[in-house]
Every structure is written in C-alpha cells, then in structure tokens.
Amino acid sequence: MTVDDWAAGATIAGLPIPSEPDLVRMRADRHARLQQNLEAQGLDGLVLLGCSSVAYATGADGPGEDSGRAGLFRAVAVVVRGADAPHLYTPYWDAAPPELPADHLHGPLFPDVEDGIGELVEALGQLFSPGSRLGVDEQTHPMLRALGGYEWSEARDVLGPAKLTKTPDEVSCIRTGQRITELAMDATRDTLRPGLRQTDLSGTFLRRVFELGATANAIDPIWQVMTPTRAAGPWTSHGDLAYPTSTTDAILREGDVIWVDAGISHHGYASDYGRTWLTSAKPVPTQRQVSQFERWRTVVDAALAICKPGVTGLELGRAAIAANDGIKPWIEHFYLAHGVGTDSAEMPLIGTDLGEGFDESLVMVPGMVLVFEPVIWDEGAAGYRSEDIVAITDDGWVPLSGTRYDPFEVTR
C-alpha cells in the first residue's frame, strides 16, 4: 500500500521519512540499537520471550494468537553482544524475516515446559559462557531452575532506550498500519446503525483489516457505549471513568455514544485508532456534542502547538490542562499521551502516576511517537475521546493518523 508523500519532507536525525518502510533496513537498524544498548548496559546478551520483544529483536511476524497458544508455541529471541544478527527459535519458520541467516533460524524452544528446558540450556550454552550477564523479559520456573549459571537482569534496560525513539522506517511502518486500520474503520463506521451488535462491528472491522493487508489483529476491538454520567457507568476504584471495557454482543441503540479503540499489528508495529461515534443511520451530533469535540480538538492543538524537540512531557501536559480550563483532560488510570511501537502503549508515557518529576524528565527528541488521547468528559452528556498520532521530527512533528472524525468535522 502506498501512502503518497504524507511525511512532506519531514526528517528524523536528518533522514527523510520514506512513504513506505524498508523492512530490511529497519530490522538492521533495530539490531544496531540493541547492540549499542547492550554495550551501554554492560550486558552480554538478551533472552526474549514476550511477543513484542521478540518482534522488535528479530522482525518475526507471528499470526495473531490467544495467549495460551502464544505461550506454549512461543518464539524466543536471543541477541548476542557483538553478533551481526539475532537468533530466532520458532515453531513458525515462515514468520522469520528473509534476510535472517539460515544458521540463526532455529527450531522451537519450549521454556515453559519442564522437559523442554534442556534445549534452551544447550542453546544458551553455545552462545554464552557461564556467568554471562544477560537481560531477560520473563523467567519461567523451568528457566529459573535450569539457568542459574548466568547473571540475569531486566531486558527492558536495553529494550527501553532502543525503542524510545523510532527510525524513519519504523515511523513509516506505524503510519502504514495506521492507514490500514483507518480505512477498515471507515468501512465499519458506514455500517453503524441501531440494532447492530458490538461484535458485528468487530466482524466488519476484522474482515476489512485483513483484506487490506494487516499482518495480525492485536486487540479485541472496543466499542464501548458511554453512559451520560459517570455514576451510570461501571463502578471504578478511583471514581473516574471505566474505559476500555471489553466487547460483547450488546445491541447498539439510537444515539448511543461509542468510544472506539482498536489496533492491528503491521510487521510487528501496533496501530492505535481512537474515535467517538454516534449510533444512528444518519448521525448528527448535538450542539453539546459538537462543543465536546471542539474542546477535544483545542486540547490536542494546544499540545501540538508546542510539540517539538526539547519540550518536556510535563510542558505538554500543562498545555493540555490549560486548554481544558485547568481540568486534567485524561482518565485517572491512563495518560495524556503514550508512545506506540511493537507495544501498543510504550514509552514515552505522559501524565501517568509516575508523576510530574518523571514527565519533566521526558524530553521530546526526533523519532519519538506520541498518541494523544485526551478525554473531554461532559457530565450528563457523556463525552468525546479520539486519538491523534504524531512523530516528533527534527523541527516539529508529522501526523501519523488521519484527519477524519466523522460524524464530527474540524471547522477551524
């Protein structure tokens, strides 16, 4: 799929953002980043079990799977400091990237299974000497019993800094996945009318994303009907909104306000679509709903107006709060903005319970990706929520999400 010149000459660290990602270059750049961070952390290697970490380290494209299956038949990635390529151990040989050297593509390991641990011990023994310092993202009990001869630490100390900023190819990859998601959502929104079930919307959306070329679906799509008041919605521990609650076969009714949230995986990268829809064959927002949308737009625009390299997360948060008359425009358990990459929510996280000191330490640099998802709550009339995605560029930002907010229109 080609998306013409959407980046309009924007650069990250002097490099143009391509309209389509060069996947081989993208994976090589990621490997180089992991190597740099292994060096910086003084670690000898990484042993990775989680899907998003394996996808980042190796470029392996798995089919979407339930966690039970994805755990029993998991891919494992091993990165050796100083090596040219990662090792991938997988039951899904056809999911390996084509450029991975044949001697780096191995049959599966079963770190969750007691009588599978011998092969993992052997595989690591061939790559690392006893006492090596290794980063790991999960340790199963068989691993804990069998692999005591290494010094283990958190893999996120290496993955975190590597993933914090994206290369131009990664940004392009996110943009393409986002475009697929948006086109599928346009088709889904066209079907919305009273009498459909939430799961009917899922059906249309999932069919369309695969027809459009998605690698995998990442999350059960959310079509939450928002009650007019907080109290009419589910009980919450903090008194703020419950969101996102999971989809059922609930029947949608005329006028239902739906907060949509969904994401696919495109070559390992999560997309993130958030919009507010109104259930009706001919949805026409009320003036109050239009005001909610305009308030939301004002909040995002206020943050985007100052968004560029050097700005802190705290400054972005304060701009958003000021634009909302001093009221924090996001849900208590979430954030004003989060990053997106091989995880659907990753650093930088702005406005969380990590606190203002943390937000102040988050300085925007080119290559960061931000998903702004403020919430405008209008007690008595539900509220408005959408998500705008941008990538920080050398001199500002470039949008990665589209500009349709139907049935709302941007008037300014």
Place this chain on the structure above:
Amino acid sequence: MTLGTMALEDSARVDFTRLRAQRRQRLLEGMEGAGLDAVVLGRSGNVRYASGARQLWRSGTFPFAPVCVVVGDTQRVHLLSVWDEGIPPEISHDDLYGMFWNPAHLLAALAEIPGLDRARRLGTDSLTPFFSQVLPTVAPQAELADASGVLARARATKTPDEIACLTVAAALAEAGLSALEAALVPGVTERELLAVYDECVARMGAPTPPSESVAFATPRRGPVRFRNLARDRSVGDDELVVLSPGALYAGYEGGLARTRPAGATPPPGTADLAARCGRGLDALVGACRSGNTGADLYRAWEATGEPEPSIALAHGMGIGAEAPLIGFGRGAAASLTEGSVLSVQSWVTAEGTGGYLRRELVRLGTEGPELLTRGEGSQP
C-alpha cells in the same frame, strides 16, 4: 440445550456460577496440597481460571505481572481491575486493585491484600528479575515457589461445565469452517480466507480467534511444509488447502482442521493422502485413553509408518492451548488423565500432491476417547 452463546431464562445453558466455584475449589485444594499459602498469577489463562473475569483480550504473550492474587487463608481472589464490569459477583470491590504505571503504587496495593503478609510460601506462575526482587516485599515471610504445576493440574481435568464451554467453542469453530469452505474457490487468497473466517466468528459473538493461522494452500510441486502466516498469493485450482479454524467461548478454545481441494478436481494422489491422514488421526485418537502417556501417542503414530511431523501430535486444550505438549520430541512422559481434553492432529505430505491436515478436539472419557468436534464423516 447447552449449545449456544446466549443466556436463556430457564438457565438451560452453562452454569457459570457453578463453573467458577468448582474451578476456585480445585485451585485452592491444589494450593493446599502443594503447601502454597498464596499465588500470584500473570498468565491470562491462569488469571481467567482463578477469577472468571472477562478482561480485555490482547493477542500474544506479555511478560509476567501480578494480575491476580489468590490467598488460601481467606479463600479470596483479588484482581487487577479498575472497574467491576466483567468481574464475577463473588469478587467484591474490596478485592480489586488498580492499574498503575508506577510499580511502587502497584506494590503498595498488593501489600494491602489481607493475608498476603502472613504467607510463608508464595507461588507464582512465572517471574521477571524485577518481580523476583520486589514480590518478597509484599510477603516478607514468604519464599517464592513455583505455582505453574498447581495451575496446570487444576486445569487439566475438565468439569462438565468446562466441557460444555469447549463444545460451544467447537461449534463456533465449525461455523468458521463452513464459512471457509464456502469461500474456498480457485483464486481466493489466504488472507481473504482469514478475513472471511474472522468476520464469521465475530458475528457469532466470538471476535477473538485463538489463532489467525486458519488457512494455507499446500504446493503441488516440491517439498511440502506446514505454514502459519496467511499470504496474499492466490490459491491454485489444483491445490489442497488446509482449513483450521478455532474459536473461544468464555475463554475456552475449540478448534478443528480439514483439508479441501480448492477446485473441482483434487490433485492426483489426494485419496491416498487423505487415507494416510485418516489412519494417522485414528491411531492418535485411539491412543487418547486415560492411563496412557505421551509415549503411547508417539508409538501409535510411528506404527502408521509416517515420519514424525513438524507440528505437535497433540496438546491439552482448555482455557486456550495448555499442557501437556506431545510433539517436537517432548511430552513422552506426560500422563493422559481421564476428563482431560486434547487437540489431536494428523499432518501428512506427499510431493506432487500436497499436504493434508486433520485436527480434532478429543475428551478422554471413561469408555475411551470422545470427539468434541464433529469429525470428518462422523454422525451425530
């Protein structure tokens, strides 16, 4: 009357209150038997088993985090959830703890769970270096222990309500198969087949496929390998196509696989290949008897003369794929217990013809194996 996803006013379908109570009882008994005072669970399947909560489904695996805590003393189940929607009524608001990005806040919430501070053995289903270090701070007297075996044993044998859930899931998967068969024509792509399947199960109310690996064409020429990722290549009219839909109902996974020619005329050798596949499947299903071990499945397969396949012969099924894994040289010692459910599959290939897969869901009953999926040519 149990087969259906909607609630009926006479409560004719799955009794979920009973299902959850029996699961919780099994888990608590297992904990007691293993000397675990409390368990901290992170794996989605384990969390669902212990809590019965309907939480947001995400594809794939995520590193361990304390999502669910079960305390033996109090018999209470505590869950990471900001809201009560999707949370069963026996888990009270007091039993819910919030979602935090700051680990200090999470640990503070865990420290407030009644009885955790008295635990002497604290089981987990997995760990990370970080949680190995900090979990002892919320249970200062406890040594960390392995709870994965306790969970696996509790989950292995299914109650009648669990079997009902698995059967509903199998029926949903069979609906997916019908949709795939209807869409299978020469020229369709694997990705289009995946799209059709996904829409079908979603419209039946089950929009979270256990696997998106549901259709692949096998080549007429050259070596035949099992594939997992959907491709954009069109299916040729002389190709055999593997269709392997699954579905989830209340967390329980059902699934089956069939192989169909894309066009009107199957490739030469199809009848022989189908017969080989059928013999393999019959041999495996026949070995699914309580008292047997994984080695009996290996022996049954070897006796057919087929080479060891590149995929598992069988694995447990319940809340998703689970232990035992019998295949890839593993699981020979695994004992097959009465009341457990296995996904059993036969994969055979022939150069010049293609590949042939059949997969069934088998319950290990008192009298022997019982198919939960409607088998090829089986009568109801």
